[in-house]
Amino acid sequence: MSDAVIQSAAGRRLPSLSALGPLLALILLVVLGASLNDNFLSAGNVTNVLARSAFIGMIAVGMTFVITSGGLDLSVGSMAAFIAGVMILGMNALLPAMGVGVPLVLAGMGIALGVGLLAGLGNGLLVTKARIEPFIVTLGTMGIFRSLVTWLADGGTISLDFGVRQLYRPVYYSGLFGIAWPIIVFAIVAIAGQVAMRHTRFGRYCEAIGSNDKVALYSAVNVERIRLLTYVLLGLLVGLATIMYVPRLGSASGSTGMLWELEAIAAVIIGGTALKGGYGRVWGTVVGVLILSLIDNILILADLVSPYLNGTIQGVIIVFAVVLQRGKSSSA
Amino acid sequence: MTAPVLELVGVRKSYGPIEILHGVDFALRAGEVHALIGENGAGKSTIMKIIGGFVAPSSGEVRLDGRPAAYRSGAEAEAAGVVVIHQEFNLAPDLTVAENIYLGRELGGLFLDHKAMRAGTQALLDELDSAIRPEARIRDLPVSDRQMVEIAKALSRNARVLIMDEPSAVLTHREVEVLFRQIERLRAQGVALLYTSHRLEEVTHLADRITVLRDGAVVRQALRGELTEDGMATAMVGRDLEDIYPAKRHHAGEVALELRGFSVPPLVKDISFTLKRGEVLGISGLVGSGRTELAEGLVGLRASTGEVRRNGVPVRIASVREAAAQGMAYLTEDRKERGLLLDKTLRENLTLSTLPRFGAPFISAAREEEALTKAIADFDIRAPRRDLRVGNLSGGNQQKLLLAKTMLSDPEVVIIDEPTRGIDVGTKSQIYAFIDALAGEGKSVIVISSDMPEILGLSDRVLVMRQGRIAGELSGERISETDVVRLVMGTSEDAAGDAAQGSVTKGNTAEGSVHV
Ligand SMILES: Nc1ncnc2c1ncn2[C@@H]1O[C@H](COP(=O)(O)OP(=O)(O)OP(=O)(O)O)[C@@H](O)[C@H]1O
Ligand SMILES: [Mg+2]
Numbered sequence: 001m002s003d004a005v006i007q008s009a010a011g012r013r014l015p016s017l018s019a020l021g022p023l024l025a026l027i028l029l030v031v032l033g034a035s036l037n038d039n040f041l042s043a044g045n046v047t048n049v050l051a052r053s054a055f056i057g058m059i060a061v062g063m064t065f066v067i068t069s070g071g072l073d074l075s076v077g078s079m080a081a082f083i084a085g086v087m088i089l090g091m092n093a094l095l096p097a098m099g100v101g102v103p104l105v106l107a108g109m110g111i112a113l114g115v116g117l118l119a120g121l122g123n124g125l126l127v128t129k130a131r132i133e134p135f136i137v138t139l140g141t142m143g144i145f146r147s148l149v150t151w152l153a154d155g156g157t158i159s160l161d162f163g164v165r166q167l168y169r170p171v172y173y174s175g176l177f178g179i180a181w182p183i184i185v186f187a188i189v190a191i192a193g194q195v196a197m198r199h200t201r202f203g204r205y206c207e208a209i210g211s212n213d214k215v216a217l218y219s220a221v222n223v224e225r226i227r228l229l230t231y232v233l234l235g236l237l238v239g240l241a242t243i244m245y246v247p248r249l250g251s252a253s254g255s256t257g258m259l260w261e262l263e264a265i266a267a268v269i270i271g272g273t274a275l276k277g278g279y280g281r282v283w284g285t286v287v288g289v290l291i292l293s294l295i296d297n298i299l300i301l302a303d304l305v306s307p308y309l310n311g312t313i314q315g316v317i318i319v320f321a322v323v324l325q326r327g328k329s330s331s332a
Numbered sequence: 333m334t335a336p337v338l339e340l341v342g343v344r345k346s347y348g349p350i351e352i353l354h355g356v357d358f359a360l361r362a363g364e365v366h367a368l369i370g371e372n373g374a375g376k377s378t379i380m381k382i383i384g385g386f387v388a389p390s391s392g393e394v395r396l397d398g399r400p401a402a403y404r405s406g407a408e409a410e411a412a413g414v415v416v417i418h419q420e421f422n423l424a425p426d427l428t429v430a431e432n433i434y435l436g437r438e439l440g441g442l443f444l445d446h447k448a449m450r451a452g453t454q455a456l457l458d459e460l461d462s463a464i465r466p467e468a469r470i471r472d473l474p475v476s477d478r479q480m481v482e483i484a485k486a487l488s489r490n491a492r493v494l495i496m497d498e499p500s501a502v503l504t505h506r507e508v509e510v511l512f513r514q515i516e517r518l519r520a521q522g523v524a525l526l527y528t529s530h531r532l533e534e535v536t537h538l539a540d541r542i543t544v545l546r547d548g549a550v551v552r553q554a555l556r557g558e559l560t561e562d563g564m565a566t567a568m569v570g571r572d573l574e575d576i577y578p579a580k581r582h583h584a585g586e587v588a589l590e591l592r593g594f595s596v597p598p599l600v601k602d603i604s605f606t607l608k609r610g611e612v613l614g615i616s617g618l619v620g621s622g623r624t625e626l627a628e629g630l631v632g633l634r635a636s637t638g639e640v641r642r643n644g645v646p647v648r649i650a651s652v653r654e655a656a657a658q659g660m661a662y663l664t665e666d667r668k669e670r671g672l673l674l675d676k677t678l679r680e681n682l683t684l685s686t687l688p689r690f691g692a693p694f695i696s697a698a699r700e701e702e703a704l705t706k707a708i709a710d711f712d713i714r715a716p717r718r719d720l721r722v723g724n725l726s727g728g729n730q731q732k733l734l735l736a737k738t739m740l741s742d743p744e745v746v747i748i749d750e751p752t753r754g755i756d757v758g759t760k761s762q763i764y765a766f767i768d769a770l771a772g773e774g775k776s777v778i779v780i781s782s783d784m785p786e787i788l789g790l791s792d793r794v795l796v797m798r799q800g801r802i803a804g805e806l807s808g809e810r811i812s813e814t815d816v817v818r819l820v821m822g823t824s825e826d827a828a829g830d831a832a833q834g835s836v837t838k839g840n841t842a843e844g845s846v847h848v
Pocket of ligand 1: 347352370372373374375377378379419460551684714715716720724725727729754756
């Protein structure tokens with residue numbers, strides 16, 4: 001084949017139409033929202049939507065890595081509730097010794113990250129060392145975390161001490177240059193995630209493992225460690241999300257973080273990451289998260305359809321996203 | 333001359349802006365074996381997929397009995413009697429052999445008649461002299477068995493036109509003989525057959541008619557006896573090929589690798605040998621004799637016991653990473669399942685095992701591109717596009733990419749399992765020259781091969797494995813086909829007689845075209 005055509009360098013390609021699909025949907029939603037309600041584009045509403053997206057968003061970024069490497073984590077919602085419970089109880093317990101102050105809040109944050117790390121490590125070890133299907137492992141831990149937080153709260157609510165809450169509140173309610181802290185943290189997580197997926201070994205290995213873990217193993221990739229790391233990373237991000245979430249309400253209960261796992265997984269899939277693994281798109285996940293919260297927001301603002309139909313609309317969008325993905329793979 | 337059963341008229345195929353078939357015409361006749369030969373990437377598999385309804389031509393048409401036959405799916409083509417045995421296996425890995433064979437036309441009414449399907453499968457497998465169990469899962473079968481299942485499945489379809497894309501590439505010699513008997517039976521029954529293979533002696537043996545394809549166009553058509561193997565090779569490549577095996581070198585250096593009492597449970601037991609720098613060590617043996625298991629044990633892909641010394645120092649290797657740290661690399665025989673990520677691009681595949689060299693914490697895409705450019709040049713990888721998914725490369729070019737990927741780690745000891753499976757003659761000689769150059773640089777190479785001429789032509793020394801043990805070692809003048817075959821089959825006179833008979837493709841003794 002002497003006439004084989006090989007470009008000398010790969011030019012930067014534009015994302016394909018199916019990659020742009022979610023972005024177009026997002027733009028459409030913004031236009032729709034703006035035309036339905038004048039308040040939609042107000043600073044207050046935009047901040048509200050973005051800040052509320054931030055928790056699911058951080059978790060969904062971590063979830064992108066887990067799913068890309070061929071895994072799944074159903075436990076993140078109850079894990080968040082559990083972390084919130086332990087964090088609040090920890091801070092309340094440390095209060096007499098440390099007094100109300102920044103160190104106490106920092107200790108609380110440390111607890112949240114530590115518990116998140118351990119929870120992720122637990123999931124990861126069960127998947128990699130005990131070789132149990134991720135679906136089964138995290139279905140199990142989902143129940144465990146949920147029941148633990150209910151037990152800690154004795155069926156009720158765990159509340160943060162009032163004084164501490166006043167000190168901690170700004171972490172959710174204030175920000176930098178008028179941008180709320182959760183939005184800033186989410187943006188940093190998203191950018192770091194995108195860079196990690198595209199430009200580091202970790203991201204490349206996640207895709208390789210999800211694509212074919214035997215090939216990865218034969219290619220000197222430490223498959224178990226990378227898999228374990230994805231769950232640990234996700235646990236840490238759940239911890240981080242909880243840190244941003246607790247000051248909002250200042251309490252945790254058995255229903256905290258309910259169905260977050262489904263929203264996070266849905267955001268990942270809408271964003272174009274392959275559910276069977278092998279291909280991950282972090283910026284797509286961010287778009288997915290925004291789509292989901294915009295639908296919610298528009299339904300509430302516009303008063304066109306009952307907000308109770310939110311789940312229906314989200315469901316339609318998820319199915320539609322998967323159909324789009326299928327179209328892409330069969331045309332290739 | 334009978335009228336053609338199936339005809340290709342001006343068939344063209346483009347992927348995007350690139351045309352890979354430029355108007356192909358040929359015809360298949362009842363009761364004839366038609367061989368389609370050509371270099372890797374010439375377009376053979378694409379033609380076969382077009383005939384089988386898996387890929388639509390961009391223009392031109394396929395005619396069955398003179399009528400247009402544009403099937404939209406493999407099932408539609410099968411219903412019309414056009415059956416394809418694919419180069420890539422088309423079996424459901426989690427189903428059993430019987431379930432695969434009856435896939436889409438299960439026996440029974442509301443409830444499946446498992447017994448009848450098992451019995452039918454057993455009968456088919458018996459006809460193929462195969463010991464595969466109908467209840468075995470495809471996933472658990474070695475590649476050669478999977479190929480036999482593909483063949484059994486195709487035979488069960490009562491084809492009028494049977495298309496075979498490199499069916500013999502992964503088969504042992506005995507299995508190839510069984511396949512040939514079936515092909516001859518079908519030919520006698522008036523089936524029209526299309527056959528590809530990079531083993532030209534098979535073409536000489538089987539084909540009534542030959543079509544040579546080069547760069548997506550027919551360059552030569554011939555009847556049985558009109559083309560010698562050299563003639564075929566020249567027509568395929570477009571130039572004369574000299575002797576494809578390099579002259580052997582015999583100045584081996586110090587011992588690079590030494591094994592003592594090395595075992596890879598459960599099959600491989602008590603292996604001891606040494607490997608010197610600058611040496612090519614061939615490992616021969618039947619499929620299932622433990623050659624691949626030995627290699628995988630050596631690079632830490634399987635648990636092993638016993639002593640391994642690298643440059644005289646005892647080492648423990650428990651993973652491919654540790655093997656790489658010892659300068660050892662293994663190129664798998666199973667490029668689709670273990671070698672390459674089929675849905676990723678060339679670049680991502682090339683650098684996967686050596687990614688740390690391409691920058692930390694951020695991978696330098698520019699350096700990766702540079703490495704790819706070099707690999708494409710060094711290994712003559714022919715891809716229509718640089719950002720192609722590897723699954724869309726032709727089989728031979730996948731193999732070259734895998735070789736490039738393995739060599740990127742610059743190993744001192746390279747173990748290559750079936751280096752030229754599915755590779756055309758021209759490329760074969762390139763790969764042989766490459767292996768020779770490695771040895772010339774003082775590296776140590778182990779070649780595991782089921783291709784007898786390859787073992788004989790490349791090795792300074794040959795180890796023969798049988799049932800997980802070393803049956804013998806041959807070096808220098810002692811490396812001869814008869815001796816290797818005798819060791820492969822077992823040492824008793826009877827067995828040797830058997831082997832000698834079974835080992836030679838008809839009428840071609842002198843050239844040693846044996847596939848053990
Ligand atoms: N989906 C695709 N997109 C782009 N190019 C493709 C696609 N599928 C195949 N090709 C290209 O078409 C050419 C012909 O491939 P084909 O598989 O038919 O070759 P072949 O003759 O069967 O080779 P081999 O002997 O290696 O099996 C190759 O260059 C291949 O890369
Ligand atoms: Mg082919």
